[in-house]
Amino acid sequence: MSTYLIAEHKDGQLKKASLEMLSECLRQGTQPTCILLGHGALEAAAGELGKAGASKVVILEHAELASYSSEGFANALYGYLSKQSPSVIMAGASWQGKDYLPRLSAKFNAGLASDCTEFKLSGNSATVRRPVFAGKCSQAVSFSSGPAIFSVRPNVLAVGGDQSTTPQIEKVAADVGQIRAKVTEVLSSGQKKVDLTEADIIVSGGRSLKSADNFKLLFDCASVVGAAVGASRAAVDAGYAPHDMQVGQTGKTVSPKLYVACGISGAIQHLAGMRTSKVIVAINKDPEAPIFQKADYGIVGDLFEVVPHLTEELKKLKANS
């Protein structure tokens, strides 16, 4: 069985989701071939994969792969993988994975299961499980013909310990084919924020925050524990938070260890993006708010009183630890 894991990096820094998938493959007794795409300086990312137990890393190199393009990535991957007879191809369900995997599966004329929360490798194929209907149900998917192609939601699988393997690194000149749409400039917000989809802890705020300035309450709380800050769509639509902070059906899907929902009602579209969080805490002044049905712990109260208290208590805990 030939299993390929397309590992993702940002400027040479490996994404946690890639390590999570690698660890899960190893737990199931499968050693995948890891693939990195880019141009230059990918040895550190390959070394990180080795540390996590990868024995083989293929680096697909091309100047056009220095910045992401869906055609460039899909062409380069198909050019390489179509010569390898892969039985399983997996990648993280990041915005990149969700973008190029459909193109890749179309080139293979194969099925695709996206945003999976479980996978089981067996023989020459795989079965996966993925949430459907905004997370109300989950679906078991098997593949009738190969390769089995799927993406895995970040933060749902555990990263294994240090394996200290030195991987065999193979560099391959990638064939990127014709790229009709290219990224010519990337405008960054300039803020160094914790990536929502990879965060262990998220503190999220809703419409009830009433202004962008009031989100500072959440940033102050989050900074104590190294958390990321998220928002409901109502807060984003009102201009209190940028869209890249939106959690939900039309925002980001997150699975942190802890999700603290502050003044968020718990609409189905919001739950769709965070219901796989391991522990959910809700702070809401309405005891009947639907979020309490999903929460593991609930605080009925005014977030403008509760959150500052929480921040102070967390600071004390941190000082004493």
Ligand SMILES: Cc1cc2nc3c(=O)[nH]c(=O)nc-3n(C[C@H](O)[C@H](O)[C@H](O)COP(=O)(O)OP(=O)(O)OC[C@H]3O[C@@H](n4cnc5c(N)ncnc54)[C@H](O)[C@@H]3O)c2cc1C
């Ligand atoms: C197609 C579609 C896609 C959507 N996608 C998304 C999505 O991706 N993400 C998303 O979040 N929503 C999405 N929505 C919108 C969703 O339906 C809700 O409207 C939205 O989630 C509500 O946001 P909210 O909880 O912040 O606001 P509200 O529903 O207005 O809730 C505010 C809550 O705050 C509480 N509250 C008020 N003041 C305080 C206070 N001082 N202290 C404590 N609690 C207080 C209230 O009791 C209430 O429960 C989508 C809707 C549609 C139709």
